[in-house]
Amino acid sequence: MxxxxxxxxxxxxxxxxxxxxxxxxxxxxxxxxxxxxxxxxxxxxxxxxxxxxxxxxxxxxxxxxxxxxxxxxxxxxxxxxxxxxxxxxxxEDMGDDTFTRLLDAGHDAEPLYLLATDVLKALHAHPKAVEVDVPPYDMAALLREAELFVDWFVPAFRGSEASKTEKQRYMDAWQGALKDVARVRSALVLRDYHVDNLMITGGTEDIRHCGLLDYQDALLGSPAYDLVSLVEDARRDVPSGLRAAVMERYTAGMQDNEVTALERDMALLGAQRHAKVAGIFVRLSKRDGKPIYLGHIPRVLRLLSSALKTPELAGVRESIEAMVPDYESARF
CATH class of the missing domain: 3.30.200.20 (Phosphorylase Kinase; domain 1)
Incomplete structure (x- = not known):
């Protein structure tokens, strides 16, 4: 059988x-x-x-x-x-109105993204959100994910595996860049917070009508992770004006230094996520027979390249460019 x-x-x-x-x-x-x-x-x-x-x-x-x-x-x-x-x-069957389907059908994007932002604000502000028995999004978890880039993307793109020295330089650079954000435990991180995993089950004004999907791998970490996942989507371009509206909504009432710290952590965790996703999409194709995800690789690499301009990520950028100097051109 x-x-x-x-x-x-x-x-x-x-x-x-x-x-x-x-x-x-x-x-x-x-x-x-x-x-x-x-x-x-x-x-x-x-x-x-x-x-x-x-x-x-x-x-x-x-x-x-x-x-x-x-x-x-x-x-x-x-x-x-x-x-x-x-x-x-x-x-429960919550219907078919994922944000992705609504956007593809021509629905105005801003109300959907602002509703998703309000959900995050409510989650991050709730005093009991982190009172749950889930692991931390610590350095070990972040590095394990970042490693997927060098284990899967690099050999697929250049045709040879990274050397032990190349890989160690890459991992050391990430460890240095993430040393502070890896200690944050202030938020319940849903980890795949983007339009594919959000639904409308009523109107677009009340967070109780925003259905959540695919959160079973939640961890305790930085609030920046889900926010950057929303505005730097691996599967969909998010216009700069829409991103600005999300950031304005989320940061309302925050001090300037808090906004600066949030944006820095978004760049750090965004880069880590994009590196991880590039590796996962290659793995899905080669190991799991799902090549459809390779079509998103160019977007993911553009997002990665942009995030790597952050000063704290200079070492990561240099290690990647040493292994795959023209990685942004990757097409599979």
């Missing part, structure tokens, strides 16, 4: 136990993770099936963070049924 058929049988068993065995199953387009989703429909009713294979995904983490975000007053899908051991959950 193949693993696929075994998984299918486990899914059928779960649906029988939950009373959804008679539903019509409509698979959704897979994302970059090992999770998959399907819409379950039957007369007058519907929900979503989350398939999170235990060997690759932590369903408990999703459920725990979901409960925590709900307690903070944020909009997340209701949990309708679970089997932790098998890695299945039934969750």
């Amino acid at each position: 193949t693993s696929a058929s075994t998984r299918q049988e486990a899914r059928a068993k779960f649906l029988r136990e939950q009373g959804w065995h008679d539903a019509r199953i409509e698979p959704l387009t897979p994302d970059a993770s090992f999770r998959s989703y399907a819409r379950l429909r039957r007369a007058g009713d519907g929900c979503m099936l989350m398939d999170a294979p235990p060997a690759h995904e932590d369903l408990k983490a999703y459920l725990d963070i979901t409960a925590h975000l709900r307690a903070l007053g944020l909009r997340v899908a209701d949990t309708l049924g679970t089997d932790l051991e098998a890695g299945f959950a039934l969750i």
Whole structure:
């Protein structure tokens, strides 16, 4: 029996136990993770099936963070049924109105982005947001992610792996650049905060109508991370005027020195994220057979190059340019 058929049988068993065995199953387009989703429909009713294979995904983490975000007053899908051991959950179907779909259909971008900004402000201001048992976004985690660039992007682009000396120089440069921001624990970082993972479940004026997705890998770290993820999106160009509106909204009431520190941390964590994403997109193509992500590489590298102009990142920039001097030209 193949693993696929075994998984299918486990899914059928779960649906029988939950009373959804008679539903019509409509698979959704897979994302970059090992999770998959399907819409379950039957007369007058519907929900979503989350398939999170235990060997690759932590369903408990999703459920725990979901409960925590709900307690903070944020909009997340209701949990309708679970089997932790098998890695299945039934969750509320919040509809199809992701920010991405709305933007692609011509919806005005600014109200959506400002709503997303208001959600972040509320999350970052909530005194109990960090009262949750998740790991810190510490130096080890940040370096492990930055390493993906040198392990996957560099050899794919230049045709040879980085030498031990090249890699060490690169990692040392990151450690020096991130030494301060890696100690910050003031925010619950959702980590993939961008328009693909945000939904409208009502109007665009109330944060309770902004549905959140894909937050199960949340960590405690800097508020700058999710903010830069929103305005420096790997999959979508964000016009400078829209970014400025987001920053004006987020920094309202902040002191000048606080804004300066936030912008510095956004540059540092933005660069780290772009390096990580460049590596992940190559890995998704080469290891996981998902080449579609390679189309975003030029944007990611432009964002990386821009962030690397930050003085604190001079060492990182030099180490990258020494390994792949024309990395911005990469096309796969």
